[in-house]
Amino acid sequence: MFYPLAGVRHQSYVSDSKLFPVPTDRNLLIVLTVAAIAAPFLLSSLYLNSYVQPWLIWTALALGLNLATGWAGQLHLGYAATMAVGAYAAVHAARFGIPWEFALLIGGLAASLIGSLFAFAALRVKGLYLAIVTLAMQFVMDWVLNHSPAISGGSHASLQSPRFALLGQEIASGRGLYYVALGWCALVTVFMMNLQRTALGRALVAVREKDYAAAILGVNSFYYKLIAFSMCSFIGGIGGALLVATFFFLAAPEQFSVNVSIQVLAMIIVGGLGSIIGTYFGVALILLMPGIANEIIANLTSFLGLPLGNETLAHIPTTVYGALIIIFLLVEPLGLGKLYANIRDYFLVWPFDQFKK
């Protein structure tokens, strides 16, 4: 009963390479899926639409960056720029009267095109040099957005996003928007999980680990880095468009500034490079922790009657949040995903863990 690996006997390669070969994981997934579908009926709209929904959208976004940085090993500091391309392309398309499902696709393809064009030049350098070049992409995009009224409406303007609709059905309720975010996040997650068991995913990891060894196996590393960047940009573009269409409801240049790029990078580093479940945790920590810490500390001080000034109160959550990132990375440098994997590995064989190792 306790030993989740008991009785798991794969009799075919198909069953051995299932997404969830261990029944316990499958049951956990079923519980989570039910919870995710039931969430709108269990949570208040405040929690649903200002915590859970952004968490899902940002997770899909972070998974996209993780594809380039975690899987293919290419440091990318201009992710917000691709999000901006996707968002503005999709909003303009939607304002033009194109249905949202195509507008999102246009956003993704535009981001993918520009991301690939850029990568075509940027991928001639590696490592830190690539990081700097991608940072340049970020600043170029910032400049373009601030200086071309035709795209952004001007430096301090914002662009209203038309009402969101899918399949001719207008989606305006919080619940509906939540399901859209859930659906997209699930799609990206399934894609990333498939990536872990196909030749494409293996080729990306090979390029990350040792490009000369990848070459001798017939892997053209430039081509696969390019593929990684274009896929990453595609997911980023659609994610950026969804962020504007279902969460901000308007597009403004500061939503896609360099801070955002750094923040998404922090999400995947804290969560774990190349880890899907870790990305979920990392996004939760970076995105939700400041708000939650804020609330807890405000409640705590009023409960204890501590005479703390407003300024101190504003700084404590930031400090706690910074400390948490450091603590988690000290405990497990490979991120929260690895922390989860360690716990899972322990329980997989518990209480017979003495037999393993």
Place this chain on the structure above:
Amino acid sequence: MTEDCVPKSFHQAEPVLQCTGIERRFGGLVAVTGVDLSVYRGEIFGLVGPNGSGKTTLTNAITGFYPPNKGTIKLDGKDITGTAPHKVASLGVARTFQNLALFNGMSVLDNILLGRHIHMRPGVIRTALYWWLARRDEMRSREIVEEVIEFLQLESVRHELVDGIPIGMKKRVELARALVAEPRLLILDEPMAGMNQEEKEYMARFILDARAERGVSVLLIEHSMDVITGICDRVLALNYGEMIATGKPREVVKDQRVIEAYIGVGHAA
């Protein structure tokens, strides 16, 4: 190159690999010069020489990492001089590295599956629609990989991370990864370095079996002369980038210049 030392059975066959007049310089340093060699189908061809004699440079020239400055390289009669490494690989050349080049952070199984890369068609759509477009391809590769895993007795570490297994096993995983590519030419760069006697004997048997069962031609770089004399059909000895002896292993090992290259002038008996 004297053809009379080519074993009789190879005479009718075309050479799988034919190098003529290979020269490779790094700035003023001449790493390899005037090297001719041909490897025939089903042959195990040894490449020996002291450290720095140009053995690895020669393999790097063949596999495209450092294209030769002079000379031509032909694979099955087709000129591949200066072709990029990933294209050389897709033409049927597989190799292992002197200092292992496995992908850490991946399982043994995934490492070996990567060897199938040139036979698979990786793609974004295929990945997204795995169940309909990729699964059959993946499973077929898995079957071939499992055959090689069984052949090289790697079953027990199949799902382990490759960073965690002993060096002897790692060398075998690398051989497995090269074999699943079903290469015409297999280049093994010191596959027995750092191994004990028993592991060396295992590896020697694996190489012989790979030839017998899979008909692969092997270019073997090795320092241990017992292995060279034990399993090679022909040997080429290099010193300071030049050919000093070629022929049957036992003759090359006894060659005065080879002994001098390894032990030094004046000490040779």
